[in-house]
Amino acid sequence: MAKRVMxxxxxxxxxxxxxxxxRKAGFDVSEAEDGQQALDVLKTAPVDVLITDLNMxxxxxxxxIRALRGDPKWRSVPILMLTTESDxxxxxxxxxxxxxxxLVKPFDPQKLIDVVKRVAG
Amino acid sequence: xxxxxxxxxxxxxxxxxxxxxxxxxxxxxxxxxxxxxxxxEYGIDIMAVREIRGWAATTxxxxxxxxxxxxxxxxxxxxPILDLRARFGMPLTVPTQMxxxxxxxxxxxxxxxxxxxxxxxxxxxxxxxxxVPEIGASVPERLLCGLVPLERGMVAxxxxxxxLTFDEEALAASADASALHS
Amino acid sequence: MSFDHLRATYFEECAELLESAYAQLAALxxxxxxxDTVHALFRAIHSIKGGGxxxxxxxxxxxxxxxxxxxxxxxxxxxxxxxxxxxLMLRGTDALADLLAAERDGAAxxxxxxAELTEAFLAAAAGTGAPAxxxxxxxxxxxxxxxxxxxxxxPHPAMFRNANEPLLLVRELRxxxxxxxxxxxxxxxxxxxxxxxxxxxxxxxxxTEPAPRDKVEEVFEFVIDDCELExxxxxxxxxxxxxxxxxxxxxxxxxxxPPPTRPPAEAASPVRAEAAAPSVRVDVSKxxxxxxxxxxxxxxxxxxxxxxxxxxxxxxxxLINGLETLAQHSRExxxxxxAIRTQPVKSVFARMPRLVRELSAQLGKDVRLVITGEATEIxxxxxxxxxxxxxxxxxxxxxxxIETPDAREAAGKPRQGTVHLGAEQRSGRIVxxxxxxxxxxxxxxxxxxxxxxxxxAADAALSEAEIDELIFLPSFSTAATVSAVSxxxxxxxxxxxxxxxxxxxxxxxxxxxxxxxxxxxxxxxxAVLDGLVVAVGSEAYIVxxxxxxxxxxxxxxxxxxxxxRGNVLALRGAYIPLLPLHARFGVPGAVTDPSCxxxxxxxxxxxxxxGLMVDELVGQQQVVVKSIEANYGQIGGVGGATILGDGRVAxxxxxxxxxxxxxxxxxxxxxxxxxxx
Numbered sequence: 001m002a003k004r005v006m007x008x009x010x011x012x013x014x015x016x017x018x019x020x021x022x023r024k025a026g027f028d029v030s031e032a033e034d035g036q037q038a039l040d041v042l043k044t045a046p047v048d049v050l051i052t053d054l055n056m057x058x059x060x061x062x063x064x065i066r067a068l069r070g071d072p073k074w075r076s077v078p079i080l081m082l083t084t085e086s087d088x089x090x091x092x093x094x095x096x097x098x099x100x101x102x103l104v105k106p107f108d109p110q111k112l113i114d115v116v117k118r119v120a121g
Numbered sequence: 122x123x124x125x126x127x128x129x130x131x132x133x134x135x136x137x138x139x140x141x142x143x144x145x146x147x148x149x150x151x152x153x154x155x156x157x158x159x160x161x162e163y164g165i166d167i168m169a170v171r172e173i174r175g176w177a178a179t180t181x182x183x184x185x186x187x188x189x190x191x192x193x194x195x196x197x198x199x200x201p202i203l204d205l206r207a208r209f210g211m212p213l214t215v216p217t218q219m220x221x222x223x224x225x226x227x228x229x230x231x232x233x234x235x236x237x238x239x240x241x242x243x244x245x246x247x248x249x250x251x252x253v254p255e256i257g258a259s260v261p262e263r264l265l266c267g268l269v270p271l272e273r274g275m276v277a278x279x280x281x282x283x284x285l286t287f288d289e290e291a292l293a294a295s296a297d298a299s300a301l302h303s
Numbered sequence: 304m305s306f307d308h309l310r311a312t313y314f315e316e317c318a319e320l321l322e323s324a325y326a327q328l329a330a331l332x333x334x335x336x337x338x339d340t341v342h343a344l345f346r347a348i349h350s351i352k353g354g355g356x357x358x359x360x361x362x363x364x365x366x367x368x369x370x371x372x373x374x375x376x377x378x379x380x381x382x383x384x385x386x387x388x389x390x391l392m393l394r395g396t397d398a399l400a401d402l403l404a405a406e407r408d409g410a411a412x413x414x415x416x417x418a419e420l421t422e423a424f425l426a427a428a429a430g431t432g433a434p435a436x437x438x439x440x441x442x443x444x445x446x447x448x449x450x451x452x453x454x455x456x457x458p459h460p461a462m463f464r465n466a467n468e469p470l471l472l473v474r475e476l477r478x479x480x481x482x483x484x485x486x487x488x489x490x491x492x493x494x495x496x497x498x499x500x501x502x503x504x505x506x507x508x509x510x511t512e513p514a515p516r517d518k519v520e521e522v523f524e525f526v527i528d529d530c531e532l533e534x535x536x537x538x539x540x541x542x543x544x545x546x547x548x549x550x551x552x553x554x555x556x557x558x559x560x561p562p563p564t565r566p567p568a569e570a571a572s573p574v575r576a577e578a579a580a581p582s583v584r585v586d587v588s589k590x591x592x593x594x595x596x597x598x599x600x601x602x603x604x605x606x607x608x609x610x611x612x613x614x615x616x617x618x619x620x621x622l623i624n625g626l627e628t629l630a631q632h633s634r635e636x637x638x639x640x641x642a643i644r645t646q647p648v649k650s651v652f653a654r655m656p657r658l659v660r661e662l663s664a665q666l667g668k669d670v671r672l673v674i675t676g677e678a679t680e681i682x683x684x685x686x687x688x689x690x691x692x693x694x695x696x697x698x699x700x701x702x703x704x705i706e707t708p709d710a711r712e713a714a715g716k717p718r719q720g721t722v723h724l725g726a727e728q729r730s731g732r733i734v735x736x737x738x739x740x741x742x743x744x745x746x747x748x749x750x751x752x753x754x755x756x757x758x759x760a761a762d763a764a765l766s767e768a769e770i771d772e773l774i775f776l777p778s779f780s781t782a783a784t785v786s787a788v789s790x791x792x793x794x795x796x797x798x799x800x801x802x803x804x805x806x807x808x809x810x811x812x813x814x815x816x817x818x819x820x821x822x823x824x825x826x827x828x829x830a831v832l833d834g835l836v837v838a839v840g841s842e843a844y845i846v847x848x849x850x851x852x853x854x855x856x857x858x859x860x861x862x863x864x865x866x867x868r869g870n871v872l873a874l875r876g877a878y879i880p881l882l883p884l885h886a887r888f889g890v891p892g893a894v895t896d897p898s899c900x901x902x903x904x905x906x907x908x909x910x911x912x913x914g915l916m917v918d919e920l921v922g923q924q925q926v927v928v929k930s931i932e933a934n935y936g937q938i939g940g941v942g943g944a945t946i947l948g949d950g951r952v953a954x955x956x957x958x959x960x961x962x963x964x965x966x967x968x969x970x971x972x973x974x975x976x977x978x979x980x
Contacts, residue, residue, distance in 0.1 A: 010346065013313040013354035020309060055346050069464070078466045084353065084371075100466045101525035106356025106364075119525070121471045180952040181842060182931075183888035183938060192931065194946045197599050201935045231934050 002028040003120050004046070008038040008064065009053040009082065014105070018051060018082075021109040022116065035059025039067060046073070049120045051080045051103070054090045062090070062097045069098035078119035082107070152244050153269075154223065155276055156236040158206045164243065164269065164276045165234070169225045173239055176220040187213060190235055195224065202233040203284065209264065227281045234284075243276060245269050250278065313354045314407045320347040321403070324396045325653050329674075332389045341384075344392070345374045351399060355406075363402040366417040369424035370395045376428055388427065395420050397657055450537040451480065451512055452519050457487075457505035462529035469506065475522045480512020509537060587683065590643050597633075597640045598831075598927035604633045605924070605948035634925075641831060644684075648726045648735070649677040651690045655697055655724060662701045669708050669719040670701055676726035681733045685805050685825055689735070692798045692809075696737050696821050697722065699795075704741030704819055714816065716740065732849070733827060738820035744813035746770045753779070771811045775799045803959050806832075806847075806942065832928050834955065836921035836947070837903060839884045840893035843953040844917070845926055845945055850958040852904040852912060854920060859898035870897055872914045879904060882961065883916040887940060894918045905958050913961065924948075928955065 005027045007018040019029045030045065032038035036059040038052070050068070054061035061081055068074040078100040083091045091102055100119050103112060153164030179191030179202050188207035192199050202222060207213045214220065214235055222233040250267040266280035327344040330336075352367035370392065376382045398417045405412035454476075458469060476482050487505040491497070510519065516534065523532055608626050616623065652674050659672040705711075705720035712718050722739045746767060753759040753773045765773075773779060775795045802809045807825035826832070826849070834845035835854075861873045862881070871878040881902065885893030894900040894916075902914040926945035931938065931954070942957030 011350035011353055012316045013309065013357070014350070016309055016312050017354075017357055055342075055349055057343070057346065075464075076466050082353075084349070095465065095528070098465050105353045106358075118471060118475050118522075119467070121468065121474070178951070180944075180954065181888075181890070182935065182954075183890075183941065185938075189935075192935065192944065192952050194950055194952050197595055197602075197929070197946065199929045199931050199934060199944045199952055229933070 002026055003048040003116075004028045004030070005049045005051060005116060005120075006030045006032060006038060006042070006047040007051045008032045008035065008056070008061070010034055010056045011053070014053065014082065018112065021112050025113040025116075027116065035061065035064030035067070038064055042068075047077070049078050049080065049116055051082060051116070053082045054094060062093050065094055065097040065099050080115060080119060152242055153276065153278060154239055155241045155243055156205075156223070156239050158209065158237060159211060162240065162274060162276045163205070163209075163236075164245070164278045165223060165225060166278075166281060167242065169227050169281050171224040171226050171231065173221055173223050174233075175218060176216045176222055176235065190216075193222075193233065195231070195233070198231060200224065200231050200233055202235055205234045205236050205279075208284070225281055225285075227285055230285045232285050243269070243271065245276075245278075253277075310358065313358065314403065316354070317351055317403050320351050321396060321400050322650065322653050323347045324399075325393075325656065326649075328389055328393050328396065329656065331384055331392075332386070336384050338378075341374065341378050345371065345378050348374060348396075348399075351403070355403075358406070360402070360406050362412065362417055363399065363406065366395060366398060366402065366421050366424075369421040369428075370399075373424045373428040382427075391420075391423055391427065393657075393660065395424060397661075400657075452508075452510045452514070452516070453535050453537050454508040454510070454519070455505070455531070455533040456508065456523070457531040458502045458526065459529045459531075460502045462526045463502060465525075465529070467526050467529070469504075472522055472526070473506075473508065476508055476510060476519070479514040479518055479522070480510050483509045483511070485509075505531075511537065585643075590640075593640050594644060597637050601633050601637055601925075601927065602946050602948065602950075604629055606950060609948045637831065637925075641682075644682055645680040645827070646683045646686050647678050647680050648686055648689070648733075651686050651693060652677045652724060652726070654690065655693065658694060658697055659701065659722065662698065666701060667707060668701060668705050670705055671719050671721050673721060673723045674725070675723070679726040679728055679733060681726075681825065681827060685733075685807075688801065688805050689825075692801045692823070693724070693735070693737070695795075695798050697724070700737065700739040700741065700819070704739040704743075706742055714742075728827070729824075733825045735823040735825065736820060737823075738818060740818040743815040743818050744771060744774070744811070745815060749773055771813060774811070775809075803957075808959070831925055832945075832955065833923070834926045834945070835903065835923050836953065837884075837901075837915075837917040838919045838921050839888070839917050840890040842888075842890050843921060843947060843951070844884065844888075845953050845955040846903055846905065846915065847942075847955065847958065848923065850905040850907075852906055854901055854903040856900075857898055857902050857914075862897050872897070872902055874904070877912070879912050879914045881914040881916055884956075885916070885918075887961065905961075907958055907961070913958075915956075915961070926953075926955070 005018075005022050007015050007022075007029060008031075009015045009018070010033055015031045015033075019031060022029045030041065030047065032041055034056040035052070038050070039059070042050075052061040052064055059067075065079055065081070068077070068079065079098065081091065081094045081099045081102045082105050083094070083102050084105050094102070101115060103115055152167040154167050154170055155162050155164050157163075177193060179193050181191045182189055182201070185191075188204045190202040190204050192201050194200075204214050214237070216235060219238070220235060221238060222235050223239065224231065224233050249269050251270065253265045253268055263283045264280055265277045266283075267278040269276045269278060324344055324347040327340045327347070330340050331344070348367050348370050352364050352371060355363040355367060373382075373388075374392075377384055377388070382388075395417075398420050401416060402412050456469075456472075458467075473482060473484060485507045487507065488503070490505070491503045497503075519534060520527075523530070526532075604626070608630060611623060611626055614622075655674070656672055659670055662668075663670040700722050705722070706714065706716075708718035711720060720740055722737070724735075724737050726733060726735045728734075750759065750765065750770050750773070753770075753776070754761055756779070758773060758776055758779070759765065775798075779794055779796070799809050802823055802825070805825055807823055809824075810822050811819060812822070813819040832845070833848040835848055835851060837844050837846055855874075857872055863871050863873060863878070865871050868880065869883075870881040872881055881897055883893075883895070883897070884890070885895065897916050900916050900918050901920055902916055903920075904912055904914050907913050926947075928943045929945055929952075931941065931944045938954070940957055940961040941954045942960065943955045944952050945955055947953050
C-alpha cells in the first residue's frame with residue numbers, strides 16, 4: 001500500500017507542489033491548510049509521514065508538532081517541517097518540539113522525495 | 122479569422138478575391154451539410170452545426186437588417202436567426218412549419234440559419250474546392266469561401282465566419298434607422 | 304495537474320496574498336498595529352517567497368527575503384513599525400506585485416526595479432544591529448576519500464523522541480554503498496533498569512565505497528544534533544574493541560517502546576482562531592452554470608404556472624398549491640445562488656491606494672485616500688468591470704482635481720488633499736462615491752472649451768448641471784495640456800459608457816474651488832432585474848422597474864404636439880416628452896394614438912423624465928437578464944433580453960440608451976407654449 005503523506009501549509013501553491021511531487025512518486029497525499037485542520041483530519045485519517053509548514057494562521061507548525069508528539073499514537077510517526085533558511089530559530093523550536101527532520105524551501109522535488117523516503121522507510 | 126472548428130484534415134488557404142476583404146480566407150475540407158435555396162445549393166461546414174430545428178416564431182430586433190429574422194431562446198441563450206435566402210440578396214423567406222433552422226457556432230458566436238430544408242451531406246476533398254470568382258455572383262463574395270463542382274451541380278461553401286460577423290452592419294443599420302426616428 | 308497548473312495556482316494565490324498584505328499594511332498605516340496584523344503580513348510575504356523560490360523567480364525571492372528579514376524583526380518586537388517602515392513595506396509590496404506580474408506575463412521586469420528596495424530593507428534590518436540576511440549556506444565541501452568511511456554513531460534519547468529510526472539511517476547509508484554494521488551494546492543496563500525512552504546502543508558503520516563526505520553527512524542531517532557522530536576515512540585504524548554484527552542484530556528500540564509516561568506537552572491548544580468563516584473555492588464558471596440553470600428553472604416554473612392558470616381553479620387544488628410553493632422555493636433558490644456571485648468591492652478598492660501613492664509621487668501632490676464601505680458586496684462581474692472606470696476617475700481626481708500643496712495652501716486649504724472612495728448599498732443598488740476636496744469643475748473653462756469645439760452654440764445659456772454634463776461628451780478634455788497621468792483619448796464619455804454597460808448611472812456634483820463628487824449607482828446584480836412587461840403591437844418589452852416613476856393612461860387634453868418635437872404630456876405642471884416605443888423600434892400594428900395607450904414615465908440620467916408610449920401593461924416580474932450582445936451585438940435602446948413564461952424572448956429596454964436616441968433639444972425643459980395657455 002502506498003505510504004500516506006499529509007502536507008500542512010497555508011499556501012495553496014506549496015500544498016499543490018508537495019502533492020504534485022509526491023503523488024508522482026507514488027505516495028498517497030492529503031492536504032490541510034493549518035495545524036488545526038490537520039489535527040481534525042488526522043483524527044480519522046492517520047498518515048505515515050506528515051510535512052508541515054511552520055508559519056500558519058490558527059495553529060502554527062510548532063504547536064501542531066507538540067500536539068501530535070503528545071499523543072502516543074504519533075510518537076513514532078515522522079514529521080518533517082518545511083522551513084526557509086532564515087528560519088533558524090523556528091527550526092530549532094520545531095526540532096525541540098519533536099520534528100523528525102526538515103526541508104528547506106524552495107525544495108528540489110527529488111530532494112523532497114528522498115527525504116520523505118528517508119524518514120518513512 | 123480562421124475557421125474555429127477542429128478537424129484532422131489539412132486546411133486549404135485561399136487568398137480572397139480582390140476587394141473581398143484583406144484577410145485570406147481559410148477553409149477546411151471535410152463534410153458539409155447542404156441546403157437548397159431556390160436553384161442554388163449551399164454548403165455549411167458540418168463541424169459548425171450544433172443542431173437542426175423547426176422554424177418557430179422569433180422576437181423582432183429593432184432596426185435590424187431585414188435578413189435578421191429576430192432572436193429565439195435556445196435553451197436559455199439568445200440566438201439571432203438569419204434568413205439565408207435574404208442574406209444572399211434574394212427575397213425574404215416566407216417561413217412555414219416545414220422550414221428549418223440550422224444552428225451553427227463559430228468561435229464564441231451562435232446563430233441560426235433559416236433555410237428551406239437540409240438536402241444532403243457531402244464530403245469535400247481539399248483539391249475539389251475552387252476559389253469564388255469575383256464577378257457575376259449575386260451573393261456578396263465574402264459570404265462564400267469556395268465552390269465545389271459536384272455531378273449534380275455546384276455547391277457554394279458558406280463562410281460562416283463572415284456570415285456571423287454582422288454587428289457593424291447591423292449596428293450601422295440600427296443607427297441609421299434610429300436617426301430617422303429621432 | 305501539471306506544472307502550468309501549479310504556476311497558475313501560484314499567481315492566483317499571490318494575488319490573494321498581495322491583497323492581504325495591502326490590507327495589513329493599511330491597518331498598520333492607521334496605527335492598528337497588533338501581533339496578528341504583523342504575523343499575517345509576514346505570512347503573506349513568506350508564502351510569496353516560498354512559491355517564488357520553487358519557480359526560480361530569483362529577483363522576487365531576493366526582495367521578498369529582504370522584506371521578510373525586516374518583518375521578522377518587526378514581528379518579534381526587535382524594532383517597532385514607523386510610518387516610514389510602512390511606506391517602505393508598501394513600496395516593497397508594490398514591487399513584488401510588479402515582479403509577479405512580469406513573471407506571470409513572461410515579460411522581463413525593468414532591471415533594477417527592486418535592487419534599491421532590497422538594499423533599503425536589509426539596511427533597515429541591519430540598522431538594528433540584528434544580523435542582516437544570512438546568505439544561503441555555502442555548499443558543503445564535496446570531499447571524498449579513496450576507500451570509504453567509518454562512522455561511529457551514538458544516538459541520544461532525543462533522536463528517538465523525534466521518530467528518527469537508526470534502521471532507516473542504515474538503509475539510507477546502504478544506498479551509498481556496501482555497509483558493515485557493528486553494534487556496541489556495552490552500555491545496555493540490566494533489564495530491570497532499562498528505560499524505554501533512553502538510548503543505550505551505539506553503532507559503527509563501515510561504508511566501503513568512496514562516497515562524497517557530504518553525501519554521508521546528509522544521511523545524518525536530521526540527527527546530527529541528537530547524537531555523537533564521528534566520520535573518518537576508512538584507512539584510519541579503528542579501535543578493536545567492537546563486536547562485528549550482522550544487520551539483523553541491530554536493535555531497533557522504537558518497537559519496544561512502551562506507552563509514554565510523560566504527559567503530553569502542551570496538548571492541542573489552538574492559537575487564537577482567526578474570525579474567518581470557513582469557505583470553499585469554486586470555479587466561477589460553475590457558479591455561472593448554476594445561475595443559468597436556476598434562471599431556466601425559474602422560467603420553467605413560470606411556464607408551468609401559466610399553463611396551470613388555464614385550468615379551472617377547483618380542478619386540482621393540490622397542483623396549484625404545489626406550483627405556488629415551487630414558485631416560492633425557486634425564488635429563494637435564485638436569490639441564494641445570486642448571493643454566491645457577489646463579492647466585496649474590496650478587491651477593486653484595494654488597488655486604489657497604490658495608484659494614489661504612485662500618482663501623488665509622480666505629480667508632486669500630497670493626497671490621502673480614505674476608503675469606506677469596502678465590504679459592500681456586489682455582483683462579481685460588476686466588481687471586475689469597475690476597476691477601469693474607478694481608476695480613470697481617481698486619476699482625474701488627482702491630476703485635475705487635487706491641487707499642488709502650495710496651491711492648496713494659497714487657497715486656504717490643508718496642504719494634503721483628501722480623496723474619498725466609498726461604497727454602500729442603497730435601496731437595491733450599490734452606490735459608489737468618489738469625492739475630492741480639490742479645485743472642482745471650472746465651469747467657465749468647460750463652457751469655453753465646449754464652445755471652442757463647437758459642442759455648444761455660442762449663444763446657448765446652459766445651467767450648471769448642463770455644463771457638468773458636457774464633460775461626459777466624447778473626447779472632451781479640460782486639461783490644458785494632456786498629461787501623462789490622465790492620458791489622452793479616453794475621456795469621461797468612456798467612463799460613462801462603461802458604467803452604463805453595467806446597468807449603472809454616473810452623476811457629477813461639483814463646487815468650484817471646493818471639490819467634485821462622482822456618484823456611481825450600480826445594480827446589485829447583472830443577472831436578474833425587476834421589470835415591467837409592456838406590450839407594443841405584437842411585441843413585449845421589459846422596462847426596468849428601477850427607472851420607472853409612474854405609469855398612467857393619459858387624458859387626451861394633456862397631450863400636446865410640439866412642432867418638430869413630437870408630443871409632450873402635461874403632468875402636474877411639467878411637460879414630459881413622449882417617446883412612442885413603436886416608432887422608436889419600428890413595431891407595426893401598435894397603438895399610435897397616445898390617449899389610447901399607456902404612458903410609462905421613466906427617469907433618465909441626462910435627459911430628465913421621458914414618457915414611453917406603450918399599448919398596455921402586461922405585468923411585473925423578475926426577469927433573468929440574458930446577453931443579446933454575445934451572439935448579435937449592441938442594439939440602441941436595448942440592454943439585454945429575457946425569456947418570458949411562454950418561452951418567448953423579450954427585449955429589455957436600456958433607458959439611458961433610449962434617452963440618448965432623443966436629440967438633446969427635446970430633453971431640455973420644455974417651455975410652456977403660448978398655445979397651451
